[in-house]
Amino acid sequence: MRTHHCNELRSAHIGETVTLIGWVNTVRDQGGVIFVDLRDREGLTQCVFRPEESPEAAAASHKLRGEDVVQVIGKVAKRLEGTANEKLGTGEIEIVASELVVVNKADVLPFQLDKELSNEDLRMRYRYLDIRRPRLSQNLRTRHRVTKTTRDFLDEQGFCEIETPILSKSTPEGARDFLVPSRLQPGSFYALPQAPQQYKQLLMVGGMEKYFQIAKCFRDEDLRADRQPEFTQIDIEASFVGQEDIIKLVEGLMGRIFKEARGAEIPASFDRLTYREAMNTYGSDKPDRRFGMHITDLGDVFANSTFKVFSGALQSGGVVKAINAKGFSGITTGQVEALTQIAVQAGAKGLAYIQVRGETVDTWRSPITKFLQPEELEAMKAKLNVETGDLILFAAGEWEHSCDILGRVRLACAGYQNLLEGNEELNFLWVTEFPLLAKDEETGRFVAVHHPFTRPLKEDEEKLMNGELSTELRAQAYDVVLNGYELGGGSIRIHEAPLQAAMFKALGISDETAAEEFGHILDAFRFGAPPHGGLALGLDRVVMLICNEQSIREVMAFPKNNKGSDLMSQSPAEVDPKQLRDLRIQTVKKPGTAAQG
Template identity: 50%
Template sequence: MAESMAGLKRTHRCTEVTAAQIGENVTIMGWVQKSRNKGGIIFVDLRDRSGILQLIFEESDCGAESFAKAERLRSEFVVAVEGRVEARSGAVNENLATGAIEVRAKSLRILAESETPPFPIEEKSKTKEELRLEYRFLDLRRPDIQRNLITRSRVATLTRAFLAEEGFLEIETPTLIKSTPEGARDYLVPSRVHPGSFYALPQSPQLFKQLLMVSGYDRYFQLARCYRDEDLRADRQPEFTQIDMELSFVDVDDVLDVNERLLQKLFKEICGYDLQLPIQRMTWREAMDRFGSDKPDLRFGMELKNVSEVVKDCEFVVFKGALENGGSVRGINAEGQGHMPRKKIDALVEYAKGFGAKGLAYTAINEDGTYKSSFAKFMKEEEMAALIAAMDGKPGDLLLFAADKDKVVFDVLGNLRLELARQLELLKKDEFKFLWVTEFPLLEYSEEDNRFVAMHHPFTMPMEEDLQYLDSDPGRVRAKAYDIVLNGVEMGGGSVRIHQADIQSRMFEVLGFTPERAQEQFGFLLKAFKYGVPPHAGLAYGLDRMIMLMVGADSIRDVIAFPKVKDASCLMTEAPAPVDKKQLEELGIQLEEEEQ
């Protein structure tokens, strides 16, 4: 039978009890981690969110009734215990914060009993994730998950305090908004009051934060809930949280400065890491050329080398064909991996094919300077020597080459570089390599839509010196956009916004918007822009990704209280789920029966 805690008041959490309290009486409450009956003496490990404390029950101290109850204790029972703090009678447990003390129980109340949980509540659980997410309320009791969520709360508190000091105002923006179908898919919400019309859930507070700048609020921030109906990956969820901000009367350097100081504070307080400022900057072009990625991982080398010039006259048809089609030939040097077995190299070739490669050319340099190569027979000896020299190839190195259109080559070698780093265990989770990637292309060409689309969004300011190319050569225009990258993960991004009506109109034209369509989708913003717009810029972090990197988790699911799985469903609540026919009728929605 569950008992009441009437008349009892908790005095400490488990790890708040220290050696300083030896001899004092305390009242503690929590969950039974485990119970060991040694015949006449019962040891119980009690757990709460702060950690674990050892309790001792002997009948002579706690009386027959409490001792009988202690004999019934099982894992996950919720208890309240009054007792005296003592120095630990056995060996000190160095692994516990409370390892030098124990509490000798004087009374016990069982506040709630528990069935046997479907898996042990322990750190680094080996239980399948599907089962843990079905019972997420139990999974959340695990100390490592609790530490992650406590860290998340601390980051939110520190961020709010820092930004408030910097003159930012925390302002909430709506979550029922108008759908603007540029970018990822919106989640739609039908309106009962306006039959046939829909709200969208925001993918970001972008337009509202820009309107707040028009309204004169100068500096805004928000821990904003955002929604995207897109396919999931390890670091994606259909709903997520952004640390979102916008600033008036600023340019790129101002935004980067305040954010560098925010990151410095957060990583010092949370990770004990001294971030040296300023953070390194690299243009998008340089990042692609050197790392094949616009979010390069700088924890290791293995940079791409463009060898197109070196091989331009060779007869190897793969290299030749790529160059004739306007592509390039690039390679990476996996230093010291020349001994890699053929089977592993073949596996790398298959991996590369997953990113669009037709194959991979390779050369393994033996310790004596000779080499095994998949393409040497198509090359002259001096051409091979020049190629190896261009790649800084040394005895014992493995050289890997991709030849295709630039986009494919970057994709293949950028991912291959990361895969090799994983295999060679070069990715240390406690090493933090920050980078600003700047000067992104303003637009990218979409083969699917047969037109240019905005790389970030239609409100990003082009670099002033590139405005001249907006109509004649849109692909050449760089944006005043910037991403903050940490260890190969894009942690956040933003841009300076367009605040001049004429540039905004030209931008819409380049993106294929008629004036009517621009008015239909963004009329309220365009109207606001007629009434005095300050220059403004902003940035947003993915809070979930930031915490994942800080705590060294493998997935953002480990830092979100109630995450969704791959198909955007919740295994615990079984959402999404069908709804009553009556609810649909009220909304004027009729579902088509699927044909069997």
């Protein structure tokens, strides 16, 4: 239906008769001569309809409006002197139309495609129109480029792409599963996979050695800008490897992806921080290092303080830490309240601060300076490099909570100060040596920080085997981070039955429960499981950062909104009661309605 696309014709084509087809982008009437910008996925071409060239086509062009689908036949001509558009690839030429075929008329659109729309729900209701916007269309094409580059790179490295089941078994992996009832086995349920974790490990037992998959994953959890109920992973697993092999592979993959999809050169190897170093310095296990504002430990400064908030924290084995938001002493009352709310939501009782209004401590403004000794303030001033105009913010208490509180406050301060405005730096980082175990605050039991197949560091294996359990045990786990986002994470896996048994015991999983929940993979480990490990990258987040977007919804074709709804297809929705009867399911009756099923 066309000889060229709408961003293909150039001066070299002048004189040729061509056929284009696409959507009417704009219509302009210049004294009876109609100019139409015709658009397809590739770009725009200007078409001109003159009565003297074709009265029929010119007459029909007067009836065109935006988003009509039309076919234009005509000759390529040079634009008149002074009318070239340097912003368009086709800006030196135009099509002098001899024929116009209206393929399909468009109704009045619910919103204009050439203007930004703040109503995201309206955009998602008419997502198929939203995709016509160049920005979203380009994002989806960038996503294609990322997945193609991934496949090409991993194929070159000897990896096989293998699909794993979508209908699987519900196992305790951290997030809530989406369940699918079985009609053939009433009362039994499949689960949609949170990740292909166990299947890819079984492929290693099966001797495939190098596996990857562009895998759909599902988690029934609360949503946010970088989280959806269904998302896509670049899932990788390999046998006979250690942590360094996986890190080197992923660095090579990221280098290829960012070069092909964004034209960016990134370092061949990334900086590394241990989990403890990242928390101590940035208050986050996915730190944004594009600005300073490092966290500083002030335990030595306030070791003998009479200020009970600080002394109490230190005496109970906790910490006193602070950040210096340089040049932010002019913080408003509203901003103080907002930062305090952030700290409280992270578990703090409040947020202590000092506004440095002058060189001497008696000019400082703070609700806590009256409780601090002059020598303490002077020591703190030296340690934090305090200058006039700075803002000091504190956290005191248990180590991890204090780091987390200041990490969140640090990001909020950077936002208020516009420290990242216009910053296009790509700051990659590996965070390693995550804790193997964490304590569940409600039950007091140990839980796996990643999953129960994560291998401890060699130095901590013996402690796990001997039952010497603590949150100090470290895992052979690693995350790759970019600009404050976790792009992906992985680990070296446990492949021996005795070590796996010790891990289950640490988690309070009985032999019976282990056999019930994980019997298939435990059985597989009995038959010569190879050493193996891997990593999963969040494809949506990778593409989001390549496209400089703030939400993964902007790089997904048909996302859900923040309530998990597809506004375009109106799902989730109630189903025919017969379907529920076939599944032997009855829904809970809502007040004033009849129960389904």
